[in-house]
Amino acid sequence: MSNTPEPTPPGSNRGTTRIVAGETSKPKRRRTLEIGIAVGLVLLIGAGAAVASVVAKNNETQAAAATTPAAELKLGYFGNVTHAPALVGVSKGIIAGKLGSTKLTTQIFNAGPAAVEALNAGAIDAAYLGPNPAINSFVQSKGASISIIAGAASGGAQLVVKPGINTAADLKGKTLASPQLGGTQDVALRAWLGKQGLKTNPNGGGDVAINPTDNAQTLKLFQDGKLDGAWLPEPWASRLVLQAGGKVLVDEKDLWDKGQFPTTILIVSKKFAAEHPQTVTALLQGHEASVNWLNSASAADKATAINAALKATAGSTLPADVIDRSLKNITFTVDPLAGTYKKLLQDGVDAGITKPADINGIFDLRALNSVTGQKTSAAGLGQD
Incomplete structure (x- = not known):
């Protein structure tokens, strides 16, 4: 860039400043103006910093408020033996006990698509259901609707x-x-x-x-x-x-x-999980405790607990031979068996129920692994 002064426009007094001994080359008025501008800038920067600080603190406060435990958790599940972790967890107070001050409310469904519809509408926050409705919701929402956070049962179909x-x-x-x-x-x-x-x-x-x-x-x-x-x-x-x-x-x-395939899994609304991660962790603690109870209880105790829950939810119990045969066909596990999901997706495509899609991100097993202290794999389809 040239240092040659620009020509002075006609009628302008630009460039006519007198230089007097003992003075700088800038007039007092300009110095005063520049000092005022400098002070103003300092004040403005200070005020901006203060505003930024307040905004940051407000954002931190809002973020903290947004991730507090939920006042209520609305949970959906079915009156099926394959949903025994929910049946037992609710009826024996295991899940509610882990939720602490968060109120637990429940809703019974007959099948997964209805439960997913309720979850996407905000009527429930989490649900026990089969994997295919979860896959279909994830695909249709382009990954925005749900996360699979645990398994519940394998077999039994x-x-x-x-x-x-x-x-x-x-x-x-x-x-x-x-x-x-x-x-x-x-x-x-x-x-x-x-x-x-x-x-x-x-x-x-x-x-x-x-x-x-x-x-x-x-x-x-x-x-x-x-x-x-x-x-x-x-x-x-x-x-x-x-x-x-x-x-x-x-x-x-x-x-x-x-012989391993997921019959029942646990999903949560992504919005709810983002706002209330502590409540999701508490739900998983209750879920794990329910699965552990089922896997350690005697056949007679399991049958009694499941029948008590079915009586409360459906109004009737199962004959001993029915519940005995059912339980022999089911394995209760917190592992969602993520390695089966590409086949489950393809089955849905073959059945004309869903479309070919990328289901990477459908799992978020970080809270589950934190609760169990184990490494349940998402099989490359999400976070673990």
Whole structure:
């Protein structure tokens, strides 16, 4: 850049400052102005710093307030034996005890899609459900809706049919049921039928008609001969076998490596988790304690506790043989078996229930691992 002075515009007195001995080359007025500006800048910077400090403190206060324990936790689950960690955890006061001052309220659902709809609407904050509705919600929301924070149960789902049905081919032209369209058992049924060369569609058409039906209604329809079979979780699979004369055509555990597949998981609203991480940790403490109780209790004590919870939630208990058969088919675990989720997603795609998607980020197992002191893996699909 040149140091040559710019030409003085006509009529301007720019550049005419007199230099007098004992004075600087700047006039007093300008010095006074510059001093005033400098002081003003100092004051402005100081005021800005003060404002910034107040804003920062306010932000810190708001952040602290936003992550305090929730006044209330609204929890959803089903009246199924596969949801025993919730049934026992609620009825025995295990979860409420860990929540401390946070009030626990609960809501009972028949199937996962309804629970996810309630969670996304803010009617509940967390839920026990099957993995496929959780995957579908995560995909549809582009990862913004839910996080899977723990497993609850593995196993305990079967396709039970009339005695005269012996092969997949025998199902052509028949009518089957599942708990709800898009639910975990619904997806498993549709995906399995597709692998057998039998087509289905969501509106009930195809080679095999699938009617999503409430579990209790499914039992009655099967007993009345109006259904040929159903893919159901426990205790409903056992009820169709023991109370309605059905037989198992497919035990879902036979379709999975080592017989392990998630039947029930625990999810939480991402918004709730961000605002109340302490409450999520407390929920997981209660959940782990419930699973530990189930895995250490005698068969008789488990049956008694589960039946007491079912009596409170559904108004009736299960016969001893039904609950005994159900419990033999289920493993209770806090591990969500993350390694199965790519297949679960593909099953949903094959069933026409969801779309191909990236489900990386669906798990947040950090709080679970903090609670258990173990390293439950997210299998590269989230944080652990």
